[in-house]
Amino acid sequence: MDHDLTPRAALPDDPRELAILWRNRFLQLFDHLPLPIAVCEAAGHIMVVNRAMGTELGVLPGQLSGRKILDLLRPQGNRPLRPVVEAVRLHRRSQYPIEVLWTAADGAERQGELTIEPVSDLPDEGPKLLLWLRVLERSTAAPTARPPERVSPIEARILAAAARGATTAQIAGEVGLTAAGVNYHLTSLTRRWHVPNRTALVACAYITGVLAPDVWPPSPSSADLPSG
Structure with a gap:
């Protein structure tokens, strides 16, 4: 055969x-x-x-x-x-x-x-x-910005969609929020994690394990993330 x-x-x-x-x-x-x-x-x-x-x-x-x-x-x-x-x-x-x-x-x-x-x-x-x-x-030095280990389930879904390259409107449709609601969560995350933009936000999500590193399309590292 x-x-x-x-x-x-x-x-x-x-x-x-x-x-x-x-x-x-x-x-x-x-x-x-x-x-x-x-x-x-x-x-x-x-x-x-x-x-x-x-x-x-x-x-x-x-x-x-x-x-x-x-x-x-x-x-x-x-x-x-x-x-x-x-x-x-x-x-x-x-x-x-x-x-x-x-x-x-x-x-x-x-x-x-x-x-x-x-x-x-x-x-x-x-x-x-x-x-x-x-x-x-x-480096053993502490990073300049260390995101929290956990995010809320809605934040994890937003980050996964952003990592895939979805627009704000597309993310809103996927997670059931308005565009303003999505922007609210993204802005909140960038402030909490002390990063300048969405690109850095996605990178931090991968580095800290919020997003699974070995799957495509991007997805949260756990299907049931506790709220943080």
């Missing part, structure tokens, strides 16, 4: 179409991986990141597109990117770990190892950069 997940008849014969098919499937799957991952152009501009990377940096994944990854993850050491530049120029395929620092969503400084690997969809295309981040050290 053929146990292939994809029927052979459904696979395209053209190698280029087959490469595109598997690339699209990869992009669908990698967003659910817990390891922070990014795909960048050869010059370092972000093409796509997964939710784990967005959460670590405190920015929604879609808002990172086009930014330079090394403006966010700061390389350490003397010319650490030289081997990567040579690999891209010569189309070498290997992995290059570098030490980086960054400011996490909770305001604390993080230290970690960023592994960079040149990849490409097709042999005759210029390489892209696949990057994944491993946190080596978390």
Whole structure:
């Protein structure tokens, strides 16, 4: 019996179409991986990141597109990117770990190892950069803003909808409130958690466990959150 997940008849014969098919499937799957991952152009501009990377940096994944990854993850050491530049120029395929620092969503400084690997969809295309981040050290200093461990059930539902990218009107329809009611809860949360905007609010919700870190679409970490 053929146990292939994809029927052979459904696979395209053209190698280029087959490469595109598997690339699209990869992009669908990698967003659910817990390891922070990014795909960048050869010059370092972000093409796509997964939710784990967005959460670590405190920015929604879609808002990172086009930014330079090394403006966010700061390389350490003397010319650490030289081997990567040579690999891209010569189309070498290997992995290059570098030490980086960054400011996490909770305001604390993080230290970690960023592994960079040149990849490409097709042999005759210029390489892209696949990057994944491993946190080596978390600051023991108290974060600048520590949200409470618990929120009310309605607040948790609002945060989950906001993390999915829903508008205020869409959130209102989902939770049975007016738009003004939703804004009231969002404003209350931003004041209680001392964050400047909705993006930081969502990041804090993930970091503190209010939202489950390993499911999509976003949902509260518990189906029955006690009121806080």
